[in-house]
Amino acid sequence: MTDIASRGYSNPDVLVSTDWVADNLDTPGIRIVESNEDQLLYPAGHIPGAVQVDWAADLNDQLRRDYLQREGFEALMSRSGIGQDTTVIFYGDRNNWWACYAYWVFQLFGHSNAKVMDGGRQKWEQEGRDLVREVPTYEATNYSAPERNDASVRAFREDVLAHLEAGGQLVDVRSPQEYSGERLHMPDFPNEGALRGGHIPTAKSIPWARAANPDDGTFKTADELKDIYLNEQGLSPDGDTIAYCRIGERSSHTWFVLTHLLGFGNVRNYDGSWTEWGNLVNVPIEK
Amino acid sequence: MITEGIPRTLTDLLDEFSFLERGERVDYLIEYADQFETVPERIATRPYPEDRRVKRCESQAYVWAENQDDGTLKYWFAVENPQGISAKSFCAILDDTISGAPLEEVQRIPGDVIFDLYGKEISMGKGEGLIGILSSVQAFAREAALQQALPS
Numbered sequence: 001m002t003d004i005a006s007r008g009y010s011n012p013d014v015l016v017s018t019d020w021v022a023d024n025l026d027t028p029g030i031r032i033v034e035s036n037e038d039q040l041l042y043p044a045g046h047i048p049g050a051v052q053v054d055w056a057a058d059l060n061d062q063l064r065r066d067y068l069q070r071e072g073f074e075a076l077m078s079r080s081g082i083g084q085d086t087t088v089i090f091y092g093d094r095n096n097w098w099a100c101y102a103y104w105v106f107q108l109f110g111h112s113n114a115k116v117m118d119g120g121r122q123k124w125e126q127e128g129r130d131l132v133r134e135v136p137t138y139e140a141t142n143y144s145a146p147e148r149n150d151a152s153v154r155a156f157r158e159d160v161l162a163h164l165e166a167g168g169q170l171v172d173v174r175s176p177q178e179y180s181g182e183r184l185h186m187p188d189f190p191n192e193g194a195l196r197g198g199h200i201p202t203a204k205s206i207p208w209a210r211a212a213n214p215d216d217g218t219f220k221t222a223d224e225l226k227d228i229y230l231n232e233q234g235l236s237p238d239g240d241t242i243a244y245c246r247i248g249e250r251s252s253h254t255w256f257v258l259t260h261l262l263g264f265g266n267v268r269n270y271d272g273s274w275t276e277w278g279n280l281v282n283v284p285i286e287k
Numbered sequence: 288m289i290t291e292g293i294p295r296t297l298t299d300l301l302d303e304f305s306f307l308e309r310g311e312r313v314d315y316l317i318e319y320a321d322q323f324e325t326v327p328e329r330i331a332t333r334p335y336p337e338d339r340r341v342k343r344c345e346s347q348a349y350v351w352a353e354n355q356d357d358g359t360l361k362y363w364f365a366v367e368n369p370q371g372i373s374a375k376s377f378c379a380i381l382d383d384t385i386s387g388a389p390l391e392e393v394q395r396i397p398g399d400v401i402f403d404l405y406g407k408e409i410s411m412g413k414g415e416g417l418i419g420i421l422s423s424v425q426a427f428a429r430e431a432a433l434q435q436a437l438p439s
Contacts, residue, residue, distance in 0.1 A: 037410050043310075044317045056408040094345075127370055178397045182330050246411070 004026065004118060004262025008222030014256075015219070016089060018127055025049055027123045031082045031138075035092040035102040036121070045089070045131030047124060051080045051138070055098055055249065058107045067148065073109045074143045081138020084111075090115035090123065095212035097253050104252040104269060107153050109145045116256070122217035155242045155268035157276060160200065161283065169241040170203035171233075173254045174274065178246065179205040181287045184278070194278025198287040200244070204233045208250040211257045225262055235266045244270040244277070293396045294388035300380065301403050309406065311401035316404065319383070320376035326351055326363040335365055341423050346371025348378065352427035358391075358430055361386045362424050373405065377417050380404065381424055390435075393428040396421060 004015045024030055025048055032050040034042050038281065042052040053059065059074055061068055068076065082088060092099035099116055106114055116125070128177070150156075155163065163170070177183040181197030199205070210228055211220055219225075229235045241264055243251040248271025258264040270277075277283060304312060330351050331339070341348040347367035352360040362385065364378035385393050398418045401409065405417070 037413055038370065038373050039405075039409070040313060040316055040320065040376060043313050044320065044372050121370060191349060 007219075009219075009261045010222070011260045014115055014260040016115050017118055018124050018129065020088060020115050021047065021091075021124075022129060025075055029085065030087050030089060031080060032089045032091070033080070033082075033099075033102065034121070035090060035098040037092075037094050037098050041093055041121065043133065043135075045133055048130055048132045048134075049136050051093075051136065053080070053102050059102060061154055067105055067108060070109070070145050071145050073148070074130060074145050077111075077143035077145070078140045081141055082111075083141040084113075084144060086113065086141075088114040089117055090114065091120045093121045095122070095217045095253070096120040096156075097208070097250060100256040101249045101252040104153065104255055108148045108150060108235055110149065111145075112209075112256075119216050119218040126216060150201075153259075153268055155270040157270075157280065158273075158281075159268065160242055160244075160270050160277070163240065164201065164284070165240050166240075167202075169235050169239045170200050171229075171235070171241060171243040171251070171254055171258075172199045172203040172205050173208035173243055173245045173251045174199075174205075176205060177206055178273045179203075179272070183283075194274050196278045196285055198278075198285040200277060201284050201286040202286065203244075203286075204235065206233055206254070208245065208253045211254065211261075219257065219261060222261060229258065229262060237262060239264075240266045242268050242270050244273040246274045292392060294385045294392045296388070297380075297384040297396065297400070299385055301400065304316060309427075312404075316376040317377040319331045320372045322383075323364075323366070323375040323379040324382070326365045329362050331365070335367075337339055341416065341419040344374060345412065346374035346416055346420045348416065348420050349402065349421040350378075350427070352358070352424070352431065354431070357385060357387075358435060359387045359390065360427055362427070366422070373409075373413055374416060374420065377404070379397055381420070385424070389430040390417075390432040394425050394432070396425065 004017060005012050013110055032047050033053050034046050034050045035053045035055060036042060059067055090099035090103050099120055103114055103116055173181050179199045184194055184197045206228060211225060213220060241258060243254045245251040248269055251269050255267050255269040258267045293347040307315065330353060335349045339349040339351055341350060349365040353363060355361055362382055366374045366378060401414050401417045
């Protein structure tokens with residue numbers, strides 16, 4: 001894979017390479033954060049010094065379907081040894097899917113001093129780099145976060161309806177089978193189910209993982225991404241865009257790609273996604 | 288947790304898990320993953336055949352079954368994705384607890400065991416893959432039971 005700087009991204013600074021991370025393991029002011037789908041991966045071995053942020057236990061409110069509030073975020077930052085000035089480097093499994101999700105949640109609290117390690121766990125492992133089981137502890141910080149601000153990067157159902165009415169761009173990042181409504185959910189996972197199948201009208205079907213190179217989990221170059229999102233699917237970086245999936249995690253990966261790699265001006269993630277839309281009464285659905 | 292009529296060794300493990308904190312459960316599962324043994328070459332060699340591949344498992348898991356003298360089966364697995372640690376741990380658990388178990392008991396194992404082992408918070412994608420592994424094992428048990436029921 002070519003150098004990040006030469007791939008034509010609108011904001012190349014938002015990515016760091018595995019080499020960079022390996023060279024900066026002990027650099028002050030940097031905290032490496034692993035976020036995975038598979039909850040066994042971090043405890044089984046992680047980048048030396050990395051802390052874990054767990055999407056279910058740390059980022060979600062444990063009662064409501066919502067993200068953590070300011071106090072919870074401050075506590076999470078404090079125990080992870082992250083200050084307001086700390087540069088947070090996210091990485092994780094599945095093409096950095098969950099790393100992008102954590103990155104996105106951090107933006108709700110304005111922690112913009114954040115980057116993603118290109119290629120994530122997969123590339124780090126393929127390169128035979130060190131993984132350790134020792135869980136580090138850091139001195140607690142005194143992190144003062146602003147109130148959570150959902151407005152700029154998060155869309156709620158009313159926003160999606162208004163967006164639909166205004167003719168805004170929608171991206172459905174689920175599998176083609178979910179998009180077509182052929183497949184709803186597994187019987188054993190009623191929590192992620194929906195009563196109706198299909199997609200939000202006018203949404204383009206662009207499965208999230210198309211943005212990554214399957215061989216090493218790195219992001220595709222800007223030209224390759226433009227071929228998919230702009231040339232093939234007709235999206236415009238100037239149009240307002242909302243991405244969604246089933247519960248809002250896969251679409252945070254696409255949010256990251258559109259916002260930071262392709263420079264789309266206004267992208268929001270609809271985390272209610274299909275588990276909300278497919279259960280809402282009387283909203284438009286296309287099959 | 289429905290455990291009646293399923294292999295005793297699996298019930299014992301589920302009982303043990305029900306007393307564990309999340310962190311202890313994770314450690315236990317990692318221990319299993321560390322013990323994972325890939326299918327030996329006398330059973331299969333790479334590239335593994337597509338018909339042994341577990342559907343919808345992103346860890347690229349494969350399942351085989353070997354007939355035992357007592358009419359039960361020994362199950363063998365491969366997990367080709369190096370990050371498929373949950374899949375490896377689940378395969379190691381299945382080998383440990385249901386290889387050699389009565390075929391009808393293997394067929395009765397409910398998909399819920401995934402939650403008992405990995406917790407309710409497991410993602411749907413991950414759960415789907417693990418259930419796929421269990422279903423593949425059960426398909427072998429069902430097929431072997433049918434063969435045994437045929438008049439010789």
